[in-house]
Every structure is written in C-alpha cells, then in structure tokens.
Amino acid sequence: MANLERAPRKSFNDLIYDLIFKNYVWQSIFRTGYPNTPRNQMLAVATNVFLHLHPTRIHRTHVKITHTYCLGGLSFFMFLGLTVTGVLLMFYYVPSIERAYQDIQVLESNVRFGQLLRNMHRWMAHAMIILVLLHMMRVFYTGAYKPPREFNWVVGVVLFILTLLLSFTGYLLPWDQLAFWAITVGTTMVGSAPVLGDESKFLLLGGFSVGPNALIRFYTLHVIGLPLVISIFMAVHFWRVRRDGGLARPL
C-alpha cells in the first residue's frame, strides 16, 4: 500500500544545511549541530576545547566594548600571532654571530614575504607590550583587582614582566648595531644591581659582554624558555578569571 502521508518537501536551503551540518564527518568533529539554537550555542562553547575558556553565558554588561576594550583578549591574540610568525622566522634564522645578521638580510631580500613576516613579528611584539599595559590600566581603573581577584592581579604583573623579557630577548637576535647596543645598555643596568649584579649579568650573557654565548642564551630563552613559562602563567591567569567569577562587576 502506498504511503499517503508524505513528509513535507524539504526546501533547498534545508537540504544544503543538512548536507553540511548533519553529515557523519561534521558531527564527528563538532558533536553539536550548527550553533543556531540556544542549546547548540551553549554546547558549541562548552564542548570546544578552545572556546570552553569562556563560560556559556555572561552578564550583558560584559559584552559592552567600553567595559574591557578587548584588551586582555587582544594581548593573547598578539601572543598567538607572535608564535605563528616566530615559528616561521625560525625556518630562516640561525643564532650564531656568523650567520644571524646575514640570515635577516636574506630573509628580507630573498624570501617571499620575508620582510612582511619580520615586520609583522616586530610590530606585533610592540603592540603586545602596549596592549598588556593598557589591559593593566583597564583592570586597575575598573577596580577589577579587588578581592577575590587579588592573586590574578599578581599573576598579571608577572605576565607583564614576562612580556617585557620576551621582547627584550628577541631584540638581540637580528645582531645589528641597534640590537647589540640596546642589549649592552640593558644588561649593564642589570649589572648595576646590588650584591648579585655582576653574577646576574654573567648568567644572562654567558660572559662579560654581549657575544656568541649571549646570542644563543637570548635565542633559547626567546623561542622556548620564556614562551613555556608565559604559557603556564597565561593558563593560570585565564583559569583564575573563570574561577574567580568571571569579569568583575558591582556587588
């Protein structure tokens, strides 16, 4: 017997929608359908490893741009961008005083988009410092350091120091006059510390002045040591934002 009650014909849009979002592969990756219903939207955040840094819902005042100006998020975004451009730069760069400067010249002249890559890395590094500073000012002037967020403010201060150190260690790598003398001036300041000054300077430079040992130390700290440390502190920072009740708002 023929089935008299036929299902209503699907529109073309629905067909496409099902084809993309309800197929086996998509659902193996994302589990929830396309986030077009409140349930799916919450699941999209909660079941995604990257998005689940966020809660699924936040207070309305916190999505106002003027509340945060996205400064913390943008600082993190700069870190991600610097990681990507930094890894690409590592393909072309050898941290020895014989090759470093020449490698930068080759990068700028012979590598396609090499100059752009280096520029991006440089300006993002400057932007990150400015954004971190502005983020700190935002947190201060909105009183967001107050209990129960005291410790996260301290973690933030540590992140600020690490950001400066990351930038400072990267400054030496092009091995030009700017790099060499800036690091010479900077490490001389370290050397003037009472009691442990000379020892700290020697530890940092691997010698008494900026040379091959300093270059390899700064390089290693810049590409792996400090990024690892700052990642740990960032994880704690973001985790504590959630644990301490999200963004601060009036009691």
Place this chain on the structure above:
Amino acid sequence: MVSRAAAAIRTRPRREREAEVLVWPDLVFIEFISALIFSIALMVLSAMVNAPLLNRADPDTTPNPSKAPWYFLNLQELLLHMEPAWAGVIVPTIALVLLAAIPYWDRDQEGQGIWFGTKFAGRLTVFGFTAATMVTSLLIIWDGSLHVVWTENIIRGLGLNSDFTWPGGLDWFRNLRGFDTGIPWESLGFTIGGFTMFDDWRAIPLGIPGTTTDPWLLNLNFPSFLSQQLIPVATMVGLPVLFVLFCKMLGWIHTRRDIALLIFSAFIGVYLTTTIVGTAFRGQGQDLKPPWDIVVLEE
C-alpha cells in the same frame, strides 16, 4: 560585623538569567571582529613600515646615543638622575612589588567592575596624572640644566646684560650634581661638643676600625651620596606622600581605593613622561634635545 574570612567569600546574589547573554554568538563575535581588525591593521602597518635593521653588530663602534629598547628607556632615563643600582634595579623592583601588592592593601570589595568607582576618582586620576607629568618634566628640565640655558638666553636676549652667565653662587642649583660639585663642602666642617665633624665630607669613616666592610661603607662620599641617592630617593618617596596629603586636604580622599587611584595615575604619568623623554628627547651624550635635533653618531 562580618569576619574577614566571611567577607572574602561574600558572593553576589543569585544569577540573573535575564541579564545574561550567550557567549556564542555575542562574545565570540566581538572577539572575532577585534582579532580581525587587529590582524588587518598590523598587516597594513607591516606592509608600509619596515622593521629597522642597521649595520651588522660591531663591538668597536659605539653609537651615540646608545639606547635600550623603548620600553626600558624609562629606566635608562632614571639612570641619568641617580645611582645606577637604584635606577636599573631597586626602583623598578620596588615599583613592581608595590604594583602587585595593591589588592592586598586595598581589600574593599566595593567599587569593582565599574570605571572609576569612587566619587572623586575622576579628579584624582586627572590630578595624579597631570601633576606627576608636570613635576617629572620640571625635574628633568632642571637636572638637564635647561633652566640655566633659558635664564641666560632670556637675560641676554632682553639686552639687560649681554654677557650674563649663571651666577657662581647658584652653582648648586644648576642640576642634581650641583649639590655635589657646586657647594664648598671642604669649608663646611663643624664641631659638636669638642668633636670635629667631617673635615672631609668626601670620606666620612663609617666602618668600625679593624673590620673589613665594603670600601664605600668605610669612607662615605657624602656629597655624592646626597646627590645620587638621598635626594632622588627622598623625591620618589616624598612627592607621592605630598600628593596624597594635598588631595586629602582637598577632601578628595576617603578610602584606600582613592589613594591607589591617585598614586597609580601618577605612576602612569611618570612612566609615560620618562619613556617619551628617554625615547625622543635624548641626543648625544644623553643631552636633552628636541627630537628633530637628534642625530646618532657612530664613534
């Protein structure tokens, strides 16, 4: 009276669901757009402005002026006005420790989550920032002896005295070093109760005879100690205290949050001023110069 522990875990009232929005799409969208804007802006900047690359590093050729990266130029600026140990290490360390300690000192939970939470927050911020910027600039001008140059030029320019020079009696007011070199310390010895004090102000014995201590502790150079340590440190401690007392007198300060607002804003003012002066107004030999007169020589 709520105990401190109970106050610390005081939580806000039940969540108001109707005041909440979903993170997807409301927040994720904003994050995506801001990331996009920054990516494009930085891409455009990078296409237009190249990262600097000077000649290959040469330890035998010193550029004059030699400068640290710009974010450390505030410290390099301090270096010109005090003992290197203070400028390069002790002052920044203390500043960072104090910065980190703010929430442990200002523990009141009131006023969080809103911009400038107290009644006089706006005034304190503007006053702290402006006053600190102006005082810092004046101190830099004074230590750069610009007031000497300006006074000489004005008096000569007005035709009052065509070969006027800064009076020798005011040498101690030329700059910070003036306290060291401009005062006749040699003639300033004095006696108290039969003891002759400080015949030699540049080698005041501090060490206990028969013990070995740091040489500078054995023989304190008082004039140099005065100009390189005592006055700078007294200024850095004294000015914030004066700021707080002044604002208290005006009736602007009622809570610790107010003091924090004032001092933090003043700190931002000093930080910015010293960074800008260090970056754009220091020429050869770290002399104060307008940005367009600065040339880097290689020596």
